[in-house]
Amino acid sequence: MNFAFTKMHGLGNDFIVIDGRTTDITLQDEHIRTLCDRHLGIGCDQLVLLTPPKHPEADVFVHFYNPDGSEAGACGNASRCVAQLLGNDPTLQTLNGLLPTKQEGELITVTMGRPRLSWQDIPLATACDTRHLPLYDAAACSMGNPHATLFRSIEDATTLGPILEHDSLFPERANIGFAEIISRRHMRLRVWERGAGLTLACGSGACAAVVNAVRRDLVDRHCTVTMEKGDLTILWREEDDLVLMTGPATAVFTGQLS
Structure with a gap:
C-alpha cells in the first residue's frame, strides 16, 4: 500500500505526518521504528498519524508515536505542525483531550490544557511534593x-x-x-x-x-x-x-x- 507523508518541524523538533483520515493505515512498532530512523527510514523525532475524530467538536484525532514505537499523550510542536498543515484553526483530539488552535500570521497558538500537579496524576511511584522531588530537587x-x-x-x-x-x-x-x-x-x-x-x-x-x-x-x-x-x-x-x-x-x- 502506498500513502503520502509530510515532513515538518517546529523549531527543529521534526515529524513525519501521515494523514489516515480517509485511508485505513495500520502501523506496527517495527514500521514506526524504521520510519523514524535517520539512516534506515525518513528520520524524525516523532511520527504523527491523523485519523478521524471521535469527539463531535474535534476536526481530527492526532496520534503521536516516539521513535521506539511507544505512543505519547501529547506533543506541542507536532500539534502546531498539524494545525499549520490542516489550516482553518482546527481543534485537535489527542489522548490528552481536545486542543484548540489559532493561527495568526506565521505563529500558531495551541491550548495545551491544564497541567496535572498531583503525584498520582503525573504519575510518580511514591507520594511526594511535586514542586521538590527527592531527585536532584526537580x-x-x-x-x-x-x-x-x-x-x-x-x-x-x-x-x-x-x-x-x-x-x-x-x-x-x-x-x-x-x-x-x-x-x-x-x-x-x-x-x-x-x-x-x-x-x-x-x-x-x-x-x-x-x-x-x-x-x-x-x-x-x-x-x-x-x-x-x-x-x-x-x-x-x-x-x-x-x-x-x-x-x-x-x-x-x-x-x-x-
Missing part, C-alpha cells in the same frame, strides 16, 4: 505526558537525561527538562524526551518548565522559552488554569511511502 507535572524539570545547566541534559528518564520514581518514564532561568520572563531549556532522546525543541516540555518554574516562583506566568533553534511563548493563564503555547511550524517536504 519539579514535576503532567502536560498529557510526564515531565520533570531540573533548574540547572542545560548542558547536563546529555548526561543526566537518559538516566533520569528511566528512574524508578517515574513508572511510565518521563521527559526530563533542564532549565536555566534568565529573568522573570525568559528561560533557556533543553529536554531529553521519553522514547526520543535529546531533541532541538519540546513544546510540552516548554509548557511544563514554565508551570514548574511558576510553582517555584522563579518566573512569571507569561514566559519566553529559548531552545536551540528558536523561541516559544508560554502563557499559564491564572483565570482558567489553561496553558497556551505559541510558536512557528514549518513544512519541509512531501513524499510517498510504500
